[in-house]
Amino acid sequence: MTASRPLLEKLATTTALAGALIALAALAPVAANAQLTNNAPGAAAAKTDVPADQPWMNTKLSAEARADLILKEMTLAEKLQLTFGYFSTDNKWQITPLKNYVYPKDGRPFSAGFVPGIPRLGIPNQWQSDAGVGVATQTVPKESVTAEFPRGRTALPSGIATAATWSPETAFAGGAMIGNESFLSGFNVQLAGGMNLLREARNGRNFEYGGEDPLLSGVITGNEIKGIQSQNVISTMKHFAFNGQETNRFTMDHQIEDKSARESDLLAFQIANEIGQPGSVMCAYNRVNGFYACENDWLLNQVLKTDWGFKGYVMSDWGATHSTIPAANHGLDQQSGWAFDRSNYFEGALREAVNNGYVSEARANDMAKRILWAMFEVGLFDKPVKGDQSSTIDFVKNGKISQTDAEEAIVLLKNTLGLLPLSKTARSILIVGAHADVGVLSGGGSSQVYPIGGSAVPDEFGKGFPGPKVWYPSSPMKGLQARTAATVSYLDGKDVKAAAAAAKKADVVIVFGEQWTGESIDAPDLNLPNNQDALIAAVAKANKKTVVVLQTGGPVVMPWLAKVGAVVEAWYPGTSGGEAIARVLTGEVNPSGHLPATFPASLDQTPRPVLEGDPKLDQDSHPMGNYNIEGAAIGYKWFDKKGYKPLFAFGHGLSYTTFALSGLTAAPEGKGLKASFSVKNTGAVSGKDVAQIYVSGNGWEAPKRLGAFKKVEVAPGQSQSVSVTVDPRLLATYDSASKTWTVAAGDYKVMLATSATEIVQTVTVRLDAQTLNVKGE
Known part of the structure; x- marks a missing residue:
């Protein structure tokens, strides 16, 4: 519904x-x-x-x-x-x-x-x-x-x-x-x-x-x-x-x-x-x-x-x-x-x-x-x-399933100062904002699942549907306190000057930013609401060791990005989200999430900088929306086509270890193609990487498409061989008149990558022409 x-x-x-x-x-x-x-x-x-x-x-x-x-x-x-x-x-x-x-x-x-x-x-x-x-x-x-x-x-x-x-x-x-x-x-x-x-x-x-x-x-x-x-x-x-x-x-x-x-x-x-x-x-x-x-x-x-x-x-x-x-x-x-x-x-x-x-x-x-x-x-x-x-219902075991999902989903976007995982030598950690002392955010509307015991925070929306604004009682702060010997304190961040002053005295600052979205309403822009961008900028100016943890419904812009040491996208992390965030921040879990959507640098990079439709129109109106602007070139494909540089690319995600992807080979197999490669953990801790295969042909809606992917876990110093297949529909163009998928004869680039903008290796494969039915068979 x-x-x-x-x-x-x-x-x-x-x-x-x-x-x-x-x-x-x-x-x-x-x-x-x-x-x-x-x-x-x-x-x-x-x-x-x-x-x-x-x-x-x-x-x-x-x-x-x-x-x-x-x-x-x-x-x-x-x-x-x-x-x-x-x-x-x-x-x-x-x-x-x-x-x-x-x-x-x-x-x-x-x-x-x-x-x-x-x-x-x-x-x-x-x-x-x-x-x-x-x-x-x-x-x-x-x-x-x-x-x-x-x-x-x-x-x-x-x-x-x-x-x-x-x-x-x-x-x-x-x-x-x-x-x-x-x-x-x-x-x-x-x-x-x-x-x-x-x-x-x-x-x-x-x-x-x-x-x-x-x-x-x-x-x-x-x-x-x-x-x-x-x-x-x-x-x-x-x-x-x-x-x-x-x-x-x-x-x-x-x-x-x-x-x-x-x-x-x-x-x-x-x-x-x-x-x-x-x-x-x-x-x-x-x-x-x-x-x-x-x-x-x-x-x-x-x-x-x-x-x-x-x-x-x-x-x-x-x-x-x-x-x-x-x-x-x-x-x-x-x-x-x-x-x-x-x-x-x-x-x-x-x-x-x-x-x-x-x-x-x-x-x-x-x-x-x-x-x-x-x-x-x-x-x-x-x-x-x-x-x-x-x-x-075994809520304890089910909570662990949710926690695993959250831990696999958290994306480490930036970590240039090596702030994460949190150092065991930190004596004081200041947490700021987003009720991180008591809970984690969820999205609003008909999909709202209510937590056992009720929301950790009284409803802040107060306007009916898609509220109430619900916070799951899984505290990131308590999770951190259980995993560090540091003194962990909390400020709500409503007083920006007070937060900045406290930040100067802390060894590390973690600012929790939130963007609550819900059914029936669209976000007015991609900025964090309620002056949070100014809060993060002020705290980061006071303390370079500032980590930002985002709980958002989708992409946001980050005018403060250059000033902070690390950024983590935690999304709406569910029932056990506080524990999941704490485990990732402390290194108990190595982050392995990768972005499923491009984060634009601004709305001007999107196909419709001004949202189509007028919110004031009644239900008998007939506003028009033009999806032919981008057609099939959605997200990273639009950015490739236009030559735009995103804030963070589709597929991007960092780890506490490093990986080397190599040895790419590709050849036709069945009606599609098969690509093989190796993933090596070149760092000091075990971790998971998402290897991505992109393909490029002629006459497509954009320069390349995601053709296959594989998430693999590799121990330090070890390598894993991986093979994936590319569905022929991802190599084809669709013909509406005949209702067929057509793979044109010719050379196709096959790219091994860690994101849509981070191509590691490219090979060329020659494919014969073929026509598939509407099901891709």
């Missing part, structure tokens, strides 16, 4: 990896039952006691065969019942109650949604929960927070943080963890899998997504989806598509040509779909090329269902349905989150449209079958949720 309470008032009123794998043992009770005889992800072992009157319960059959069997027994009314979902937070908890809304009696309190099942046929209810970092609870007015308020859950770091791990294994482990907590909390549909590419650095939801590159975003998000569904919980893939900003998100019409779309955002979704095989895709709020995403024939019928062969169902975002007949005929299978839409389009109106022939009965059958197929495929029939069993 995307819009929790109140979907903005106007809408309501109009209608270390090993540690992670060890911790995954906590998921065994569910995971042990997550094998499928027909190789579908997440279904239970075959049953031997199939009721004679319910042959669809035979798990030896394929999900498609089972869906066909049960569909034959259903009335039209029952089929259409599956296509209509309700918001599942009682109206009494809404700041502005939704009109025409009645809370579904069997819904889970404070959750995203509910779709009633059909008991006579054994079709289970669908209980839906947000989102991509954990089991989220819909927000309520703070005066309503009572004993009835649901308990907290474990939060992973933000999606962009998990992308910064460059580790598919870490993404899968985190997905399995939140899938398990979802299942034990009584939810069998998780509205996760957010992956819109970072076209707009100010986008308030960048923190939920996977960065700017289609390969990295697709691989990381696909593995998270795969992890969630391993726990018999359907995961969505969202928001389909081109949902690149929050300003005017309900009506923005993003223009993009088919070729550019297929080589960028759609390729990211395609890769994630192939890896994760999500049961559902959530269509977005915005328009694309003139049509709402949730009634967009090109996106839903042509690309998703026909070209990619997607067998699951398309659900709408909460408030993204705008019609009955066009939406049904153009690919929407389930209206979600009533009553956020203006009308209950898929309730009585859809049945009338089918009866009158405006929506065919075959299409009605297809809508129901897709939903049933996903439920069978992922195991909702065979491993049903049993209500709230959250008392059995």
Whole structure:
């Protein structure tokens, strides 16, 4: 979902990896039952006691065969019942109650949604929960927070943080963890899998997504989806598509040509779909090329269902349905989150449209079958949720999974003075700002996972959605105090002069900078808010041994960069983020995160220095957005094409050790190519490096593309041989007329790199011409 309470008032009123794998043992009770005889992800072992009157319960059959069997027994009314979902937070908890809304009696309190099942046929209810970092609870007015308020859950770091791990294994482990907590909390549909590419650095939801590159975003998000569904919980893939900003998100019409779309955002979704095989895709709020995403024939019928062969169902975002007949005929299978839409389009109106022939009965059958197929495929029939069993959740082990994710994600951006890891000889450490004495920040909106025991800081937003502004009670300061003999003190930084004066007296200063972003609002610029840039500059002037730890939703500018000794990007680090930060700062963990997005030096380097759309426009407006400006040249590709020097490049990340990458060879293999090389640890401590392979051909949207990557751990003085393959679609251009990927005959450069701007070695490979189908096969 995307819009929790109140979907903005106007809408309501109009209608270390090993540690992670060890911790995954906590998921065994569910995971042990997550094998499928027909190789579908997440279904239970075959049953031997199939009721004679319910042959669809035979798990030896394929999900498609089972869906066909049960569909034959259903009335039209029952089929259409599956296509209509309700918001599942009682109206009494809404700041502005939704009109025409009645809370579904069997819904889970404070959750995203509910779709009633059909008991006579054994079709289970669908209980839906947000989102991509954990089991989220819909927000309520703070005066309503009572004993009835649901308990907290474990939060992973933000999606962009998990992308910064460059580790598919870490993404899968985190997905399995939140899938398990979802299942034990009584939810069998998780509205996760957010992956819109970072076209707009100010986008308030960048923190939920996977960065700017289609390969990295697709691989990381696909593995998270795969992890969630391993726990018999359907995961969505969202928001389909081109949902690149929050300003005017309900009506923005993003223009993009088919070729550019297929080589960028759609390729990211395609890769994630192939890896994760999500049961559902959530269509977005915005328009694309003139049509709402949730009634967009090109996106839903042509690309998703026909070209990619997607067998699951398309659900709408909460408030993204705008019609009955066009939406049904153009690919929407389930209206979600009533009553956020203006009308209950898929309730009585859809049945009338089918009866009158405006929506065919075959299409009605297809809508129901897709939903049933996903439920069978992922195991909702065979491993049903049993209500709230959250008392059995092992929050300690799950917290360790989240901590591992955060530690893999933290990016060491600068360390020129060798300040980090913190010296054991430091006698005094001053911590300044961002409530680092008590907790770590999280992003706002419908993805908000509430911590056990509540926020470490009272809400500072105070304006309703996307607040409250929540801080997880994992203190970086306490983590440091436990790991150093130095005296560690804290100042909130509100008095800049006092902070600078105290900085002069400390051996080391750590300034925590924060940028809170959330759903429904975009950042006004890329600067840290509330005078934090001035604070950092003043402290750094007073003490050269200043370390800056950033907790941001995406890229920020750093006017103080030259004055500080070290910079660490910690993102929104999740439930155990304070411990993760402390372990990295002290060297207990060697940082290994790399940027999944380019950090611009200024907004002037971006395709749209002035954000498109007018925040003052009402929901009936039709503002235009031009994604053809950059087309498929997103992020580092745009910077390469324009010759801009970024503040920090895509793929950048330092370590407490050093690595030497060498021995690059490359040759055609299958329909793509294979590259091999060596990674040597030339430093004194063990560490992980992210080796990146970029490829360059003629007639592309930009000089080069990320073709492959591998995160490897190497002991001091040791080397590791690595081989990776490059997907042929990353060597090809897309032809819209024939719906094919074409690899032109000729020479291609293959580059071994540590970031998009740090090329270590280049070789040339000769490829023969070949044409691949729309799936890249």
